[in-house]
Amino acid sequence: MTQSLSPLKSFSPDSGQVKVWIRRLVWKMSIATFLLMAIGSATRVMNAGLACPDWPLCYGQFVPTQQMNLQVFLEWFHRLDAALIGMSAIALVGLSVWFRNVLPRWLPWASGFALFLIVFQGILGGLTVTELLRFDIVTAHLGTALFFFVTLLTIGACLSDFQGNNTANKLPWIGLTAASLIYLQSLLGGLVASQWALHQCFFRGDMCIVMNTHIIGVVPAALATLAAIVISWRTAALHPLIRTFANIALVLISSQILIGVATFKLHLQVAPLTVTHQAVGAALLGSLTLLTVFALRDRQSSGQYPASKLT
Template sequence: MTDSAFRSSSVLTPTTDGSQPQVWLRRFIWKMAIAVFLLMAIGSATRVMNAGLACPDWPLCYGQLVPTQQMNLQVFLEWFHRLDAGLVGLSAIALLGLSVWWRQSLPRWVPWASGFALFLIVFQGILGGLTVTQMLRFDIVTAHLGTALFLFCTLLVMGTALLPHNGTGTARRLPLLGMTATVLVYGQSLLGGLVASQWALHQCLSRSDRCWVMNSHLLGVVPATLATLLLVGMALRTPALHPSLRKLAIAAGSLVALQALIGVATYRLHLQVEPLTVTHQAVGAALLGVLTVFTVVARRDLASQP
């Protein structure tokens, strides 16, 4: 894409608050993003509590919509995870319907993006079923997480692109740095999912097996952290930077520091503290989300440069 085309993109140009349908849809998308974030946290809790096969069948649980007789903590986690996923799926259908209904009042890309989000949720549902029928096969579990993270980022891009924004045109190289950091953190999240789905830390410490998986995740910390810290440093040193970008950069730096502390604690405790392990995954997803929003805002800011 040429520079002129990039700046003229309807997704990136500065906007006012928009029409009422656009405001309603934007709020709906942000709520969906929060729901997907919570869905990933519940999914992480389901995994660390060994509840991934607590419901032996799919899509029902023990052949019922609500398995009241078999209900315990593990069954509840797996059942509630599916319930939340179903609500997110219905929300995606509603999002597509509203996008098409209000298409005259929305940017042209919104219905297409909504359709893509629905596709991701359908694909995510298929992977969710396969995780049960294929007995938690590690590659399917990792793909399940990767799709959820990609859906989360897609909704954040849509919601951020629909926000009103009057840029200062000072972002310069920040969009490229933001995209680089986002991709590296996404890749690191996938490595973390691979470690979790193969129980690599436990096997490495007890039998010296699958240490290469664990070491790949540990080595992946370096480029992802350096790219994020470089982004934060560049943002804070950029004069007249938009306040939103400065706040997002500070949030990214804080999340990196917090994630490092939680990661060390998780490793030292050998994944024995379940809430800490869930928090580790949630903070990683939050960091990915902040970097995604930063990148979109930075690109829109760059597009406002005269």
């Protein structure tokens, strides 16, 4: 009996090992979610949202080989990626609960919330098909995906090895404000896209209020982002990782404004440019989220800091 139990006794990972496993899973889920949103944007731009007329299957099949074309593939692959993320979220909850004794107490709750979001996202995904791409459901679908993305990044950042120098001061709240405004701006962009507001405003004179609200919203979102970037630069002894996210945010906000202007001038006629606009917006939200979380952790730290580990 003692010999039969020895393999089980030998498998006793410590807190550090378990955190590494879960952290890697969360980062991979974050990347998959980012790709999922990019594919979802491509699906919308290519008018493929109803390429699969039924849900959750596509033409009553798991793989619709006979009906497969570019539009069907985009919609089918979008669902496949979402299903894989959903299974990963279940695994995340299972690992968090199983190893709860060696993990932070908040992790099972956070992973459970992430699972709730992805289930809710799946329900909204089904409704986008059954309700024939109703604009409010499509916008809520995007908003939930972005919130799920932010949740994963927050979990990953909180699990990362990090020791700051307690120099962030008010940076977490400025970063949170910038991230919140970028999130709202992304929702406005989703509303513009789901209602085809740009086309309607240019060619019919309708929906101009929706489009102009999105354009005006660039100002506070950009100013808040730039404020977070400048404060990161001007804060002495700030952890270099936080400054890295600030630099990434600068590149992304500059690119996003240029891409937005080009998209507007071209009247959404260049599909890859439109997809890139949405993807860069999600990446900007992600960089500001990481800046905020690490800045908040920096405020809770003291003493010298080692290099952080994100793997």
